[in-house]
Amino acid sequence: MNTNLLNNYAEAVSMIIFAIGFTNLLLHKNLIKKIIGLNIMDTAVYLFLALKGYIKGHVAPIIIDGVVEPEAYINPIPSGLVLTGIVVSVSVTALMLSLTIRLYKRYHTLDLDEISLRLKKEGL
Amino acid sequence: MDTMFTLYQFNDRLALSYKIDRISIIFLTAAVILFACAGVYSCYYMKGKEHMKRYWIFFVGVLCIISLMACSANFFTFYVNYELMTLVSSPLVMHEQTKEARLAGFKYLIYSFFGAYFVLFGFYVLNKYCVDLTFTEGGRLDMTLVSGHEGIVLLAVFFMVIGFGVKAGMWPLHSWLTTAHPIAVSPASAVLSGVIVKAGVIGVIRAIFYLVGADFVKGTWVQYTWLILILLTILMGSTLAYFEKELKKRLAYSTISQVAYILFGLAMFNTTAYEGALMQFLAHAFAKCALFMIAGVFIILTGSKNVESLRGIGKKYPVLLWMFTICSLSMVGIPPTGGFLAKWYLIVGSLDTGRPNFDWAGPVFLLISALLTAGYLFTIVMRGFFPGEDYVDDGREKVKLPLTVYIPIGVLMLLCVLVGIIPNLFMGGGM
């Protein structure tokens, strides 16, 4: 077990980062901090994915010097996935930020609970 | 005499059928005489009251139903008429239409139904264990069915005894009697005490001697429990009557204790005691009916229900008080009245049975009760004739009483004595 953990320390780190992001997103009241948490979480996943594709000693799958054996290259699919993921995460972050701006304009606070409280008072 | 007349067959078990036997005759005799006397007396007592049409309808109705009940040939018929009797007699109790009268009537109805449903439970159970429901001396139990289920059958019998006991004023369910009798109009109280209460006794006779069979009950816990209840009732009735100040209520308590004599005679399961019970049945019916009538007259004359107000009554109405005295003699059991003979047989029969404890306890209780009876009835007579030095006349004018008072009471008084002198005339030669 311990050796497993040591061997895969990078994966372990990514999971720890994921957990940090997750808790941030879940528990923080401040919206901006939540968004930061979201990004941390996503980044952790990308790190994890990239690790999956990386094979020690291999290089990016671009044919240089006519080397064509697959053993020389890393797995390109995870990199593609990471790219897709980043696009998704960017758009989501953008949307979240725009929502946050709207809320801030209305209520002048970033505290979600505070906003809920105000809403209740408004009686909407 | 033995032919049975079936009016209607409800189903294979339940039929309305009628037959006349010795019990029927005794009961019929008492009922017809009492109702006739009470009817005549009503002409005096009920004069000027409201709702007379209703009164007469129900008065006659009760008589009809009681006659039918007397002649029942099976238990179902008896039960039908028994329930109807309760229903039809309740308007007589409530005739005055005061709040108390209605409450009393309600109490009467509910107690009676309570008893009736106890009976019904026994009836349900016995229906399973009897060959059929026709009254037969010695009982109709199907012994092959019963064997192994004696417990439940005895319980059913006990329930029946308790149930009929309610009507007969047996402790602990007697209290309707002292509520309903005083409040009913006097002719009604007379027949209530004389006849309707006795319906409970007849019920017990029919159930135990004609349906279950005395042999089955003799010597069981049912008999002992029953005897204990009866002895308590006798003592309690007399004692309470002794301390009671209201005349009709005193008579009602007296009824409780006197009817318990009859039950005592039955519960001993002894021929002599049985005959004594039947005789007490008649003697008490006549005497108590007359006493209630006289009480009614007294109440009208003095305008008070209290015993105290009877002081000196003998000065104005000696005849009435004499009649009261003679009836009281029968109640206490002094020769030559029927009461004496009845009590004699009861005591003899009880001593004959040889049941440990009960053979002597019964007579002792009867004697104590007789003393108390003398106490509560003769004080009235004494005070009536000898009001004492400090007696002041209440200033009421002496009223001339019509014959409708004297004739019925006189007839009943005579019968009280006749039962003692020529019992065979009434007892159908059973001796």
Next chain:
Amino acid sequence: MRDFVQNFPLFSIILCLVSSSASSLLKGKAAKWVNTVLICVVGAMSLTLTFYCLAHGSFTYTMGHVPAPWGNEVRGGVLEGAMGTFFCLIMLLSMTGGRKKLLEEVEDTKQNLYYILVNLMLCSLIALVYTNDLFTAYVFVEINTISACGLIMIRQNGRTIEAAVRYMIMSLLGSGLFLVGICLLYDITGHLLMSNIKESVQALVESGQYGEPLLIAIAFMMMGLAIKSALFPFHAWLPDAYGYSTISSAAILSSLVSKGYIFLLIKIIYRVIGFEVVRESLLLNVTFVFAGLGIIFGSISAMREDDIRRMVSFSSVAQIGYIYLGISLGTQVGMVAAVFQILSHAATKSMLFISAIGLTDASNTSRKFKDLTGSAYRNKIAGMGFAAGALSMVGIPLFSGFISKLLFMQAAVANYGKMLPTMIVLAISTILNAIYFMKTVVRIYSPERDLYKGREGFKVIHTREQIEYTCTVILFIALNVALGLCSEPILELIGKGLEMFA
């Protein structure tokens, strides 16, 4: 040479994407027509596909010329086709039913935006239904989230924005977990295509390797999807999101979005992990507990609401619980029940939302029960719709709710261990449903208080003023009764579809 019909899934997705881009150039009214036509066309294509698959069996469709295991694939089957058709139908009805409200509540300049979002939503739903690739599923889950968020906040007030934020946060948590699950699976199996993963998973299970990572991967994916489809206790975002958004959004969100995720989950269970594997991992027991709790607590929360829309929303929590309960029973019958419940609940809940808005419209847009008294007399058709929906929810024979209850019970009998809890939960939930739904029905059919007579906003809405709305509600009722009466062919269809999954 493949049949032309096999192109339909891809066509649907692309058509949706194209029309949503095109709508950004159009005015509101034109966008509306584009949207309507699009839904109809997609629905028709899915229907054709269903019949095609019934005749020829399922197929996989390789995108471009990259073959498996590298390329991206789409899969068509009976169940996919049927789901697609059904989603389109419900969406169409939800749109027509909420049209009037939409015009009132959304600014004119943003009308076309709304249709873009709806088109996108349809696109993602169809993609979720048809895709055979896990990562594609993830991408469309995110698209779905974004468009759903837009649908919620298109009616711009504080409540909806707040609801959208909350929805977004929970959804992101869910999709994050889902993504991690996918990554782990990829790590173990090296594949992203469902059928390939399944083969590897089976090999792994047989060899007994990687048991724990596999379990964790399944758990992550299930948990992610459970959060997104608002399984108790992750339902906190739901009442606000459904309760305050414009009515079409609420109807679509409640009846389609969460159902899309659940359908994806069923697909994963069957096509990615394998039913047996999932059943043997004890995860289903966990979902079973949460489903049961969800049913009870959802209903209790609904009971305590005095706001009709929020009440209906909370009832969704309970209904989602039903679906998960069916899945958790771990039997084929249970799964059929769950799928039927998806259909039944989608049809019923959207009808309830649409009817509720008719009732509130006739009551000065107040959603409080005390103002709704007698509203069924003011808006007759809405009253009828709500009553029918309520009866279906309670499970009265003739309506679809009865059949799903019947199926759940039958499924429960087949699983001895979970039998009694399931039955008791269902029975209690029926009672609770009866309490709050029938209370509302009685309320809306109670007499009008003189208090409200003639007061502004409490007006009688006649049928002729709302023909589109009336038709919608009647269609909804018909759909519901059809599900209730002609359940047999539908059940057969579901059964066949599930067989094709495996």
Next chain:
Amino acid sequence: MSAYWIYFAIFFPIFAGVLLILAPVKKRNTMLVIAEAITIITAIVAWMLIINPPATGVVLFKFVDKYTISFKIDGMSRVFGALISSLWPLATLYATEYMEHEASDKTLKEKTFFGMYVITFGVTMAIAFADNLLAMYCFYEMLTLVTIPLILFTLSDAAIAATRKYIVYSLGGAAFAFISLIFLMAYGDTIQFTLGGVIHGEIPDGRENVLRLVYVFAFFGFGVKAALWPVNSWLPQAGVAPTPVTALLHAVAVVKSGAFAIIRLIYYCFGTEFLRGTWAQYLTMGVAIFTVVYGCSMAVKERHIKRRLAYSTISNLSYILLGATMMTPLGMTGALTHMVFHGVMKIGSFFCAGAVIAKAHKNYVYELEGMAKRMPKVFVIFTVCALSLMGVPGLCGFFSKWQLAKAGVESGMTMGYIGVGAILISALLTAIYMMQMVLRAYFPVEETEGEKCDPSWRMLVPLTLFALACILLGVFNAPVVAFLEKIAGGLI
């Protein structure tokens, strides 16, 4: 008769009722005549079916798999159907006069009322004629729904509260009953009603008790309609409905369908063999016994006339359940006998109470003081019904109690004897609460003034018929009981 007439007896009133509600009938009298005609026609057809039952059943429609909604007339159907179809036309006739007093904004509301009243007839007939548990369950739920507008009729706050309670209790109960349906589908040979039960196959170890538990669930589930303790409180509250509803539905049709369903459940589904002598029997029997006493005690406490009668109904319904839970043919005979006889007695007393409410506007027991003088005919009939309920021998109430007691005694169980005891206690309490009313009416403390207000023939005819029925069913109980015995023996 052709089996297709069954459809007529069920769906004619349903559709006719719907049409009546929708049709633009303006005149009150026309509407009343139509409603009465519908019920009479249906009743005639139903009676023809009952007298001459078709040998085969009809299948209305297939649900899922092999489960159908189908109808067939067997012995039980004939009893319940006959009871319902005899009472309904009379009740409708009574309602025509009664509703004059209830409806404030007349024709429209009244039309809905009579429409629903007629529809309920059809639905109840469907319950009577249902051939399997599923069909019965479906129409059982329908019955809940179609009676809602009837209870809601006055639209007062009390009516709304009562309706809510009714709905929740009934639907909730049905939900529990539903469980049994599923189990019978799974473990029974069929869900068709078969005397003796349908559970014959091998039951896996330990599951017998689960199955018995399910029976208990269903007993309580259907028991809601039969107002079993502890789920009875809807019934007295539903007394806010107009008297024709309380009398016919809450003394006969609705509540008896609950009892009917339980008899079906015990004798035709689970089977007495499977249940007799188990904890399930003792539990259900114990609850029935308790309810018998409980209902009566509450009735004694209650001062409102209709609520008092409602509590009395609660107790009497449990007589039926007590008979049913004895799980012997005799018990079933007793249950059926009481079902029929109580129907007649209770509807009679309710209608009398209704006449007093409608004509003299008296709602409480203490207001009855001296009413017998003002409404002599009504009170004669009321007295007959009251005496019958108390079980005065000769009237029909005595004989149904007789049958039940016989069953209890013959069963030989201790519980049987306790049941008999409970019946008698309840009879005593019945005497108390019924006689209290009768005595107040006949023996007022103060003579009350007020003109006579006996109702017209439209009320008196049904009332007289009910009173006569109390007497005649008592006198000629033997053939009726013999018929029911045959049913319980599976001969019909």
